Amino acid sequence: MAPGTEAPSEMHFYFPKYRALCMAENATHTLHNLLTLRGAVVRDPHVWSQYLTEAIERYGDDAEVVFTSHHWPTWGNAEIREFLGLQRDLYGYLHDQTLRMLNQGMQGAEIAEAIQLPPALENAWHARGYYGSVSHNVKAIYQRYMGWFDGNPARLWPHAPKEQAKRYVDAIGGIDRVLELARAAFDSGDFRWAATLLDHAVFTEENNAEAKALYADTLEQLGYGAENGTWRNFFLSGATELREGNFGTPTVTNAPAIRAQLTPEQLFDAVAITVDGPRAWDLDLGFDITLSDLDRSFHVTLRNGVLVYVEREPATDAALHLTLTKERLIRLAGGDLDAEGLDVRGDLGVLKQLLGVLTPGDPAFEIVLP
Structure with missing residues (x-):
């Protein structure tokens, strides 16, 4: 049993006859999500790592194939032990290093920028952030332990986004100046800063055609550059909304x-x-x-x-x-x-x-x- 990992009631199981170990969704060929971008309770990377250790200790000497719910199998006992060990270290490292830096006074976004994976994890294809990302997983771990407030009183009671945007745009010098700065950021390749400026712009003037067009181009560039599939989907969905309007939720769960x-x-x-x-x-x-x-x-x-x-x-x-x-x-x-x-x-x-x-x-x- 591996509760509190990818799913609240997750489990791993071993088939002795086939020397086959199923790791559910806890050891896939990608870094998994600790917090889904669609919204959910933050998963626990500490117990996730511990349950991978338990699987290695229980079945690592015997398994000849390991498979998961969504990804292809890994064959060979030595390959399995290396694969599971790196997956275990991936979640354990993210958890422990986030808490180490948290206890030094850093907040989630700062930790996400500063953290570095060890070379063995950075260079393992199955540990890359194709689905979960180091950035948003680190911020999820921070959220799990600390909540939304980072201790800075200036961030305890900020204005809501629309009211905040109006004040930022006014402080910067008006919508034209914001667009000028956003264009310069876009042209220099600083798409993250351009997106921040344009977020304030469209929350101040949501029908400003120039702001929406530049914002869509910015999000599109961020999407093209995203290794993470879910990030890419959000960036490109935002660009589509700005250009074509709200396209709603494509599926309805009413089975x-x-x-x-x-x-x-x-x-x-x-x-x-x-x-x-x-x-x-x-x-x-x-x-x-x-x-x-x-x-x-x-x-x-x-x-x-x-x-x-x-x-x-x-x-x-x-x-x-x-x-x-x-x-x-x-x-x-x-x-x-x-x-x-x-x-x-x-x-x-x-x-x-x-x-x-x-x-x-x-x-x-x-x-x-x-």
Whole structure:
């Protein structure tokens, strides 16, 4: 068992008959993500490294092939021991050196610029940052231990990005001066600085055609120069948005087979994070739900903008008691009040008030514009 590594319940397993060791996604032919750029809980590189050590100690003398969930196998016992050892050292080094520099007073971005991998890791193709990167993994480790605040009080309460951008642009001398400096940075190849300046420019004047065009060119150059695939995707997605407009989220995760595996608790949690808090401040609702196909009942309340659910038998005097299947509950959470499959006792207006303050997520928000 290797929990808390690439996945919360990750595991490695060995097939003695074939002398084959599966390392799940913990020893791939790339540096993996410790924090996915799409957003997630920061993974633990310390235990990741330890579980690789355990795999080497348990199976390193016997394995003749090691394979993972996404990448090609490595054959030969000596090659396997070298591969797993370097992968182990990769995550261990990033963890330990980040904490060493953290304890010297450096913050995440500073550590990401200063850290150097040892030659054996730097020159191993399977340790390169094609998917995870040293830069954002180091900042993830810092985040895991220190959170978002780096201890500098000037960064404790900054303005929000749009208000900050207006002040930066004004301090620099106006939008024309910002664009002049950004063009100079672009022409000199300092695309990182150009992107920073242009970020402030479009957050001040989001419809400024010159700023958007130069920003798109800048992000495109950053994308072309990125070894890391996920960085490249973000840079080029930003350039596309600036040139062609918001293209939204290309896929929708709504597979019936996956939805069928969700527990009632997960469904209620999913609804809870769509409650528009301020609109629900003054509501005080309570009702019962019985899931007939699971033989389970819940009491649901909405108070102070917080949805709370407790598993218990329905009350005889409940303002509203709904009886339905779990699949019908999924449709109901989406606003489907059709009577089919819905047994209602009491005031359906209670449910309508709840549904009236639900705000689904936006799958097409801007990524480079305010």
